Amino acid sequence: MSHPAIVKDNVAVITGGASGIGFAAAAAFARTGMKVCIADVDQGRLVEAATKLSSIAGAANVMTAVVDVSKTESLTELERAVRERFGGTDILMNNAGIQPGSTLFGEPDHWQRIIAVNMWGIINGSRIFAPDMIARGRSGLIINTGSKQGITTPPGDPAYNVSKAGVKAFTEALQHELRNTKDCRLTAHLLIPGFVFTGLTARGRTEKPAGAWTPEQTVDFMLARLEAGDFYILCPDNDVPRALDEKRMLWAAGDIVENRPPLSR
Numbered sequence: 001m002s003h004p005a006i007v008k009d010n011v012a013v014i015t016g017g018a019s020g021i022g023f024a025a026a027a028a029f030a031r032t033g034m035k036v037c038i039a040d041v042d043q044g045r046l047v048e049a050a051t052k053l054s055s056i057a058g059a060a061n062v063m064t065a066v067v068d069v070s071k072t073e074s075l076t077e078l079e080r081a082v083r084e085r086f087g088g089t090d091i092l093m094n095n096a097g098i099q100p101g102s103t104l105f106g107e108p109d110h111w112q113r114i115i116a117v118n119m120w121g122i123i124n125g126s127r128i129f130a131p132d133m134i135a136r137g138r139s140g141l142i143i144n145t146g147s148k149q150g151i152t153t154p155p156g157d158p159a160y161n162v163s164k165a166g167v168k169a170f171t172e173a174l175q176h177e178l179r180n181t182k183d184c185r186l187t188a189h190l191l192i193p194g195f196v197f198t199g200l201t202a203r204g205r206t207e208k209p210a211g212a213w214t215p216e217q218t219v220d221f222m223l224a225r226l227e228a229g230d231f232y233i234l235c236p237d238n239d240v241p242r243a244l245d246e247k248r249m250l251w252a253a254g255d256i257v258e259n260r261p262p263l264s265r
């Protein structure tokens with residue numbers, strides 16, 4: 001791994017870091033000697049996750065924070081606490097997400113919760129952390145976890161689709177802004193996982209279904225694509241031929257063909 005931000009003693013903050021893709025990312029960063037902060041709403045899982053990370057990186061290099069990403073004050077406090085403990089942030093992975101299912105005419109509060117966690121949490125996390133990350137003047141990464149559903153917007157679960165479409169649009173805007181910021185060495189990336197076997201998708205299953213990826217496979221793929229400089233980190237689905245998958249995404253988002261965010265429309 002040779003991305004200049006993913007190096008020993010740099011600092012990574014991962015929301016939704018107590019399980020699934022977020023935890024796998026935290027473990028991978030910890031293995032490179034980075035200091036990691038996992039932020040999650042689930043305190044019990046945070047404790048378990050911190051124990052595992054401490055065995056990789058040493059307890060002094062692991063921080064946990066109980067955070068609800070839908071709340072501005074929670075994220076503001078997280079940013080301050082990481083600066084106090086580790087001096088600042090080099091990698092922010094805005095990854096916390098929920099998928100409780102939704103219908104078009106479902107309850108407004110239910111829609112608002114999905115959008116508040118999945119979309120506003122990612123937007124607000126980026127807005128709160130980016131200024132200090134830019135000011136640090138170092139190579140840095142903001143990785144936002146989107147979804148194929150935010151690109152192809154298939155029927156069913158409209159609130160989730162809308163939230164993830166918003167993540168895509170915001171991350172493109174963020175990268176555009178960062179590119180146009182003088183002396184800025186921070187870049188934004190949109191992680192678009194395939195079907196990953198996690199608590200989010202298990203739905204009562206205890207065995208990984210054929211075709212699903214593990215969180216670790218997803219993170220390995222992400223690290224390779226970050227090293228290659230991709231903006232869209234489009235994970236293939238094992239059950240969809242790669243060429244067809246890319247074609248499907250290209251149809252929905254022409255930008256992926258160049259793998260860079262649009263500079264002008």
Ligand code: NAI
Pocket residue numbers: 015016017018019020021022039040041042045067068069070095096097098099117145146147148192193194195196197198199200201215
């Ligand atoms: P997961 O359920 O294992 O992890 C999500 C984590 O987010 C959990 O630890 C949960 O406690 C935390 N979380 C939930 N609400 C939160 C809040 N308000 N504040 C802070 N933390 C909160 O699920 P997974 O699959 O690892 O999901 C990670 C991201 O990947 C999500 O954004 C999800 O939408 C996205 N994704 C997952 C796919 C999959 O197939 N698993 C496919 C496409 C996208």
